[in-house]
Amino acid sequence: MIRSAEKWTTSDALRLMVRPAAEYSARVARSRDSAWVHAISVPVLLVGLLGIVTSMATTGRVVASLVISQAVCWSFVPVLQFATGSMFIGSAPERPVTFSRAVELLFAAHGPWSLWLIVMGLLQTVSPSQDMAILSALIPTAWTGWMLLAYGRNVLGLSAQQARTRVLFHQATTMLLIVAYFELATRLSVRLIGAFQR
Numbered sequence: 001m002i003r004s005a006e007k008w009t010t011s012d013a014l015r016l017m018v019r020p021a022a023e024y025s026a027r028v029a030r031s032r033d034s035a036w037v038h039a040i041s042v043p044v045l046l047v048g049l050l051g052i053v054t055s056m057a058t059t060g061r062v063v064a065s066l067v068i069s070q071a072v073c074w075s076f077v078p079v080l081q082f083a084t085g086s087m088f089i090g091s092a093p094e095r096p097v098t099f100s101r102a103v104e105l106l107f108a109a110h111g112p113w114s115l116w117l118i119v120m121g122l123l124q125t126v127s128p129s130q131d132m133a134i135l136s137a138l139i140p141t142a143w144t145g146w147m148l149l150a151y152g153r154n155v156l157g158l159s160a161q162q163a164r165t166r167v168l169f170h171q172a173t174t175m176l177l178i179v180a181y182f183e184l185a186t187r188l189s190v191r192l193i194g195a196f197q198r
Contacts, residue, residue, distance in 0.1 A: 017111040017143070020150035027105060028155055034101035042107035043078035049114060050074035053121035060125045080177055081107070088148075088170045092156035105155050109147040112140035130186060137178070145171050 016023040051071030055062050058070075082103070089095070089102040097105070120133050145167055152163030 013108070013111045016108055017147065020109070020147040021154055024105065024150050024154035027108075028097055032097045032101060034098065034104045036100050039100040039104040039107075042104070042110060043082065046078050046081075046107075046110060046114070047071045047075050049117060050077060053117045057121045057124035057128075078107075081110075081174075084170055084173050084177070087173070088152075088166055089156065091166050092152075092158055092162075095156045097155060102155060106151060109144060109151055112143035112147070116140040134182070141171065141175065 012023075048067075048071055051067040051069075051074065052062055054070040054074060055066040059066060085103060085106045089099060089106065095102060116137065116139065120136065123129075123132070148167045148170065149163050152158040152166055153160065156163070156166075158166065
């Protein structure tokens with residue numbers, strides 16, 4: 001079997017964010033299999049990004065010890081993404097790629113959220129606002145949903161209706177997990193009630 005060893009660059013990530021259908025088709029054509037080391041490379045980088053962004057947002061600088069501790073604290077995020085992604089991938093048993101390749105290509109769609117994390121991290125150092133962070137999360141949510149539709153069609157081989165249904169379920173599950181986290185961490189419901197009473 002062919003093992004994917006793609007070296008992704010910033011321009012590859014941007015092309016996928018702008019033209020997901022064409023890019024996913026090209027990537028599937030290049031390789032239908034992937035070594036697990038490649039499949040988990042983006043989740044590992046995501047853990048590092050979370051460590052850097054949260055360190056920067058809380059202290060205004062990047063400190064190695066804080067980056068490491070924050071990365072460990074936030075490592076549950078890619079684990080949950082892997083769990084929801086596995087359900088998405090598993091719902092398409094006739095897919096043209098292996099499970100590991102499907103995981104690799106699914107995590108390649110993290111671009112909008114990575115950009116959001118970087119921008120929010122920078123903005124939190126200047127003007128901290130949880131409300132802005134919560135509202136602005138609608139942008140990467142919608143953008144990722146659009147990319148996942150292309151993923152469903154071009155990577156998992158789903159029909160348009162099947163892709164829409166599965167993406168809706170995947171995104172709803174992801175948003176439920178995000179809301180549950182914010183509720184536990186920041187008492188989101190109390191903040192929303194207060195915002196509506198102003």
